[in-house]
Amino acid sequence: MLGLKSNTQMKAEFEQLAMPCLDGLYASALRLTHSDRDAEDLVQDAFMRAYRFFDKFERGTNFRAWLFKILTNTFINKYRRQVKERSFSEGSERESVTAQLFSADATETAANPEDHLLDRLLSEEVLSAIDHLPIDFRMVVILADLQEFSYREIAEILDVPVGTVMSRLFRGRKLLQKHLQSYANAQPNQAIDLNEYRNRKKLG
Amino acid sequence: MDCRELDNLLYAYLDGELVDDERVAVEGHLAGCDACRAATDREHSTLLLIRSRAKAGGARAPDALRERLSQKLGDELKVRRVRAIGRLAAAAAGLAVCTVVAHSSWRSHQRRLYVEDAVNRHARSFPLEIEKPSPEQLEAWFDGKLDHRVAVPRFQNVVTQGGRLLNVRDRQAAYIRYDDRGRRLGLFVYSDKPGDVDVTEPEVDRSNGFNTVTWRDGDVVYTLVTDLDDDDIRQMLPQHRIPEDAVPAHAPTVQPAAFSH
Ligand SMILES: [Zn+2]
Numbered sequence: 001m002l003g004l005k006s007n008t009q010m011k012a013e014f015e016q017l018a019m020p021c022l023d024g025l026y027a028s029a030l031r032l033t034h035s036d037r038d039a040e041d042l043v044q045d046a047f048m049r050a051y052r053f054f055d056k057f058e059r060g061t062n063f064r065a066w067l068f069k070i071l072t073n074t075f076i077n078k079y080r081r082q083v084k085e086r087s088f089s090e091g092s093e094r095e096s097v098t099a100q101l102f103s104a105d106a107t108e109t110a111a112n113p114e115d116h117l118l119d120r121l122l123s124e125e126v127l128s129a130i131d132h133l134p135i136d137f138r139m140v141v142i143l144a145d146l147q148e149f150s151y152r153e154i155a156e157i158l159d160v161p162v163g164t165v166m167s168r169l170f171r172g173r174k175l176l177q178k179h180l181q182s183y184a185n186a187q188p189n190q191a192i193d194l195n196e197y198r199n200r201k202k203l204g
Numbered sequence: 205m206d207c208r209e210l211d212n213l214l215y216a217y218l219d220g221e222l223v224d225d226e227r228v229a230v231e232g233h234l235a236g237c238d239a240c241r242a243a244t245d246r247e248h249s250t251l252l253l254i255r256s257r258a259k260a261g262g263a264r265a266p267d268a269l270r271e272r273l274s275q276k277l278g279d280e281l282k283v284r285r286v287r288a289i290g291r292l293a294a295a296a297a298g299l300a301v302c303t304v305v306a307h308s309s310w311r312s313h314q315r316r317l318y319v320e321d322a323v324n325r326h327a328r329s330f331p332l333e334i335e336k337p338s339p340e341q342l343e344a345w346f347d348g349k350l351d352h353r354v355a356v357p358r359f360q361n362v363v364t365q366g367g368r369l370l371n372v373r374d375r376q377a378a379y380i381r382y383d384d385r386g387r388r389l390g391l392f393v394y395s396d397k398p399g400d401v402d403v404t405e406p407e408v409d410r411s412n413g414f415n416t417v418t419w420r421d422g423d424v425v426y427t428l429v430t431d432l433d434d435d436d437i438r439q440m441l442p443q444h445r446i447p448e449d450a451v452p453a454h455a456p457t458v459q460p461a462a463f464s465h
């Protein structure tokens with residue numbers, strides 16, 4: 001009886017811990033996969049994997065970080081290849097954009113008077129700019145700026161040293177700002193036409 | 205600290221990641237350097253803007269996903285419960301649950317064929333050849349009739365109603381019928397030397413409205429057919445603690461408390 005009851009208790013405990021993380025998992029999965037369907041599949045895979053390994057979770061440690069570790073591992077192992085393959089042609093253009101931005105001194109602080117232009121940016125543009133970051137930078141930006149994990153937690157989740165987290169975050173954020181600055185500069189005064197914006201994005 | 209060093213620590217500072225000494229050093233430099241202070245303010249507001257925009261645009265998990273996950277957790281729980289009963293039955297019979305690693309879809313398919321046949325035969329309520337025996341009498345009755353030994357699992361509050369010989373597909377099997385307060389359980393015990401039935405740890409299948417658990421002890425395969433739901437299964441199990449993922453090794457880990465006499 002108790003053997004079974006503890007299964008029930010474990011399910012209740014898992015649900016109580018995991019369900020509140022679902023929105024964050026899904027929002028992050030969307031940024032990783034670029035597709036509603038893949039994001040749902042990724043979250044489902046990670047969620048069920050976490051449940052199956054829940055007895056391995058050390059009670060009292062950070063459950064949310066543990067869940068995101070499973071999410072990113074699942075993504076790296078299973079989805080990254082698919083996503084890469086599917087968006088290969090699109091991806092090569094994208095690479096050149098980021099390479100261009102990157103070579104144009106990404107470490108320069110945005111010290112120009114047009115800074116306030118960023119205020120006009122829409123959520124969709126910010127998310128799209130995140131989506132365009134190379135995957136290693138994108139992961140730390142998602143974890144730090146969308147999920148607000150600490151550097152130590154991110155290091156734990158991605159299994160890299162804290163110093164690596166810091167340098168990826170530095171470069172990721174600078175790249176993101178460059179990207180956003182170019183959107184903002186290209187749209188001086190009028191409200192941004194999203195369709196036009198998307199077309200522009202496709203052209204790279 | 206010079207302006208370059210500050211630039212390197214800027215995000216760590218804004219993210220609240222700097223410990224006392226470093227933080228003091230950064231703040232000391234900022235107090236005396238207008239350029240860095242302006243740059244820090246800009247970075248700070250940009251960071252806040254990006255974060256708030258990204259969050260505002262972040263999608264919530266679709267309700268359909270939420271529902272599907274709840275559903276899947278429930279399914280997984282049922283499978284675990286039925287598996288636990290399989291382990292318990294194996295332990296109660298004093299069996300080792302072997303882990304023969306063999307994953308081929310053909311063999312899983314074979315297992316399902318055996319399971320379906322066992323379910324159909326259990327449902328047809330064939331007459332018993334020996335009625336109301338004790339588990340020991342039943343073991344003695346099967347002895348010599350089959351080319352493998354038959355260990356009869358004992359469950360709490362469940363009586364052995366009887367037994368007979370009955371085939372599962374091409375295999376001669378011992379069929380043991382239990383009665384759990386008016387509800388029937390059937391257990392098929394058959395030899396599978398060729399290893400056609402793919403089973404490592406107790407496997408749960410569903411067929412025709414029945415739950416089945418199939419497990420293996422060397423060349424001998426056990427298929428338990430039940431229509432029990434969760435509550436019934438819980439009541440059937442002994443009242444002492446069983447490590448839930450403990451697969452019995454060689455000796456039964458469940459000692460006499462699991463026996464019904
Ligand atoms: Zn300075």
